[in-house]
Amino acid sequence: MQARTELSAQGCLGERTNMTTETALANNNINKPIISESLKTTITKTFKTLLIPFAGILVFLMIWAGAASKIDTSLGKFPGPSAVWEQMGSLYEEHSAERVKEQAFYERQEKRIEARLAKDPDYVPKIRAYTGKETFPDQIFTSLITVLSGFVLAAVIAIPLGIAIGLNKTLNAAVNPVIQIFKPVSPLAWLPLVTMVVSAVYISPDPLVAKSFLNSMITVTLCCLWPMVINTSVGVSSIEKDLVNVSRVLRLPALKHVQKIVLPASIPMIFTGMRLSLGVAWMVLIAAEMLAQNPGLGKFVWDEFQNGSSNSLARIMVAVIVIGFIGFLLDRTMLQLQRFVSWDKAGTAS
Amino acid sequence: MNAQKAASTLLDISHIDMVFDTPKGPFTALKGVDLKISKGEFVSLIGHSGCGKSTVLNIVAGLYQATTGGVVLNGKEVREPGPERAVVFQNHSLLPWLTAYQNVELAVKQVFGRSKSKSETKEWIEHNLELVHMEHAMHKRPEEISGGMKQRVGIARALSMQPEILLMDEPFGALDALTRAHMQDSLMEIQQELNNTVIMITHDVDEAVLLSDRIVMMTNGPEATIGEILDINLERPRDRLALAEDLEYTRLRSEVLKFLYEKQRKVENISKHKKKKEASGSKKSFQAA
Numbered sequence A: 001m002q003a004r005t006e007l008s009a010q011g012c013l014g015e016r017t018n019m020t021t022e023t024a025l026a027n028n029n030i031n032k033p034i035i036s037e038s039l040k041t042t043i044t045k046t047f048k049t050l051l052i053p054f055a056g057i058l059v060f061l062m063i064w065a066g067a068a069s070k071i072d073t074s075l076g077k078f079p080g081p082s083a084v085w086e087q088m089g090s091l092y093e094e095h096s097a098e099r100v101k102e103q104a105f106y107e108r109q110e111k112r113i114e115a116r117l118a119k120d121p122d123y124v125p126k127i128r129a130y131t132g133k134e135t136f137p138d139q140i141f142t143s144l145i146t147v148l149s150g151f152v153l154a155a156v157i158a159i160p161l162g163i164a165i166g167l168n169k170t171l172n173a174a175v176n177p178v179i180q181i182f183k184p185v186s187p188l189a190w191l192p193l194v195t196m197v198v199s200a201v202y203i204s205p206d207p208l209v210a211k212s213f214l215n216s217m218i219t220v221t222l223c224c225l226w227p228m229v230i231n232t233s234v235g236v237s238s239i240e241k242d243l244v245n246v247s248r249v250l251r252l253p254a255l256k257h258v259q260k261i262v263l264p265a266s267i268p269m270i271f272t273g274m275r276l277s278l279g280v281a282w283m284v285l286i287a288a289e290m291l292a293q294n295p296g297l298g299k300f301v302w303d304e305f306q307n308g309s310s311n312s313l314a315r316i317m318v319a320v321i322v323i324g325f326i327g328f329l330l331d332r333t334m335l336q337l338q339r340f341v342s343w344d345k346a347g348t349a350s
Numbered sequence B: 001m002n003a004q005k006a007a008s009t010l011l012d013i014s015h016i017d018m019v020f021d022t023p024k025g026p027f028t029a030l031k032g033v034d035l036k037i038s039k040g041e042f043v044s045l046i047g048h049s050g051c052g053k054s055t056v057l058n059i060v061a062g063l064y065q066a067t068t069g070g071v072v073l074n075g076k077e078v079r080e081p082g083p084e085r086a087v088v089f090q091n092h093s094l095l096p097w098l099t100a101y102q103n104v105e106l107a108v109k110q111v112f113g114r115s116k117s118k119s120e121t122k123e124w125i126e127h128n129l130e131l132v133h134m135e136h137a138m139h140k141r142p143e144e145i146s147g148g149m150k151q152r153v154g155i156a157r158a159l160s161m162q163p164e165i166l167l168m169d170e171p172f173g174a175l176d177a178l179t180r181a182h183m184q185d186s187l188m189e190i191q192q193e194l195n196n197t198v199i200m201i202t203h204d205v206d207e208a209v210l211l212s213d214r215i216v217m218m219t220n221g222p223e224a225t226i227g228e229i230l231d232i233n234l235e236r237p238r239d240r241l242a243l244a245e246d247l248e249y250t251r252l253r254s255e256v257l258k259f260l261y262e263k264q265r266k267v268e269n270i271s272k273h274k275k276k277k278e279a280s281g282s283k284k285s286f287q288a289a
């Protein structure tokens, strides 16, 4: 800094001593490598973060394309990347076409009603919902809603329960065996039971949500419950003793103790449980939809499989890729949420 | 000054026994601990590791319940922890998700609640942080400040509760020697200003002599009790450099050292032999010794 001011001041006078020139040169020499160095690191960074994964994907696509052309199935050749890409487009077109049909349906209905009303003013119009085919994006949407509602329901039950278990040793001892036994059970084993119970208990002439939705959602909930309860309770019970003592010295009331000490302290563990269970829930949901023919991506895959047209395998492959993408996005979203909420930045590195 | 202090007993620890239930049977950590502390007095507890210093402090804090005997503060028996007996823990124990300010705020809001207005609360928090010279890093999280600074915030939090008595369990134990010296000076300064009553556990003989009005020396456990009490009548304010050449300081220091390394070493050996003869099952005591 000093050298530079000196330089400019002397430059005005048109008198440059040797020394300042030297300093300026030295400065230049120092600056140059720093710039190129940082440029280098940026390049290597971009290379590492973008180019290498990109190359990985490219190699994968090549292997896929190569292998696919060699596999013959009863439904024709195994789809390669280009066939899948094509089907992705056609699935989207089908979706748009369906939307156009839906629009037309409602317009026709409206016109019909208007016409009836013109003739007979007492007529009470019946508005019918469009019951067209569920398109691929519709199925994606259904699956997402199902997994999220199941997940939220599980969180609403599991986090308070986990906190209670973590705080109370007696409760822990009582509940622990149940959790330990149910934890390793695949939620799919619950599916038939859930289905039967829902159809027996959930009887309503005008149901708010479909039974199939409820079945899938409860299965997701059951699957999310255990990891969340366990992680929350472990987080709560492993709070540093000194922090609990701080709370005791301050005589924080129970609710405030939970709010100010217990909850923040166990946030990292709670999120670990949530991320874990959301990942598993997404996998389980697809399987449950396939098994029980509940609407969603799993049903889409199953229908295409049963359908057995020459495009089916490519369409299933589209679903597989979309399922993967959504799973990845769900995990990333949870991570972002954790970063936003948690104080423990070290625990959210990856 | 001393006579005046002796007149008003603030804290009365009387005939405390502490028996822990361990898997190997009952373990008597403390036996017959008796101590009276006056208002404004600075008392150090010193003794070998595992003798029961923390246990005494935790009983006073209300975190442990004595098996027999009790603690009376201001004529009222201690039954549970409370902010009038603020504790400074060994490893700061700040809430890591709160800033220094918010850590103190939690205490202030809990203790004073609505009796302080918003601006008064803010002022009081800042005042206490200034007291420990932490005003420059008030809004930093514990992970962003050094060990000594964390301990300062811990002390500020304890002071902000305006406790009747301040309990410190090796507050500077985890700090390096230089930082510790700084903290000791700060603590002396604060105590001079606020005239707090303090019980401090320490392993450091110099720290004990420099800071205390009395040093309570504990015998080795099991069945630990108070061995000797040493009055420190050095002039205040004390200066560590001047004291280094002070004869009285040197004498007091060697008193404590003698207790720890001559008297207590002997007692330890005797109790070991005794124990062996008795062949009681408490192996824990050998480990502790």
Ligand SMILES: Nc1ncnc2c1ncn2[C@@H]1O[C@H](COP(=O)(O)OP(=O)(O)OP(=O)(O)O)[C@@H](O)[C@H]1O
Pocket: B020, B021, B022, B027, B029, B047, B048, B049, B050, B051, B052, B053, B054, B055, B056, B221, B284, B288
């Ligand atoms: N909760 C407990 N259960 C069983 N034994 C305990 C418990 N707390 C302390 N003790 C025992 O009581 C004795 C005194 O422990 P304490 O922690 O009070 O020692 P200390 O003097 O503070 O030691 P240090 O200087 O190492 O901190 C030790 O032998 C210890 O093993």
Ligand SMILES: [Mg+2]
Pocket: B053, B054, B055, B169
């Ligand atoms: Mg201790």
